[in-house]
Amino acid sequence: MKKIIELTLPSSLGCEKVAIASAASVGKKMGLSQDRIEDLKTAVGEACINAIEHGNKGKKDAQVVVVFKEEQEKLEISVKDQGPGVDPKAVETPSIDKKMKPGSKQRGWGVFLIKNLTDEVEFCSSKKGGEVKMIIKIQRDGE
């Protein structure tokens, strides 16, 4: 049976740290290596920041919902907002060389980090809002 933990967070920068703390606890309980727990924390934090900044666009009354689903061989994390969702094709892969050029914006690393720190990622959208689904496969310490 799946174990599910659901958090509802205010859409305010800094609140992602609650989701990060929960991710650390869930990852530890599932037996993830410390290295993978750190990856999970960063991916969850960045997904929440994107939901707050780009999904809910700073709307104070909006919410971010984070769901951790524990399964036998994987941890599935969903981060939902009330925005239009992310079109992954529209998100350019960032390059530090480009970002160091005059006039460039240095930000824009969130989706890149999420993609590189999780095993699978999917961006969805519906009338209810945007959602990022991330999967971390379970490779327990010592395996």
Add this chain to the structure above:
Amino acid sequence: MYQDVIVTVEKRGNKAVVNLEGDITTFAEESITKAVQSALSDCKSIVLNFEGVEYINSSGIAILISLVTEMMKKGGKLLVANLTPHYQKIFKMVGLSQYTTVFNNLEEALAAQD
């Protein structure tokens, strides 16, 4: 919920050490940038000491890219000490390690030749 960043600067030999404590997020930009600019007026080699840092988010990464860009323009050199293994990995992932020299601790960074 962020931990405010506390930035202190100290001169160690021919290097300036910028000690960071707290969360490196968008709210830390002004403090870090001011401290590095002030340190650069005195030294060309700056060591960013992350000993008191547990959280760096993507906005923090952007601040560091901006610092590296500024330092390169001014002929400065950025050294980094005491990053956790996870953030050392993130530095490699985003490419920051191409433009900074990463040391495991402050002593190693201070011992490095200019």
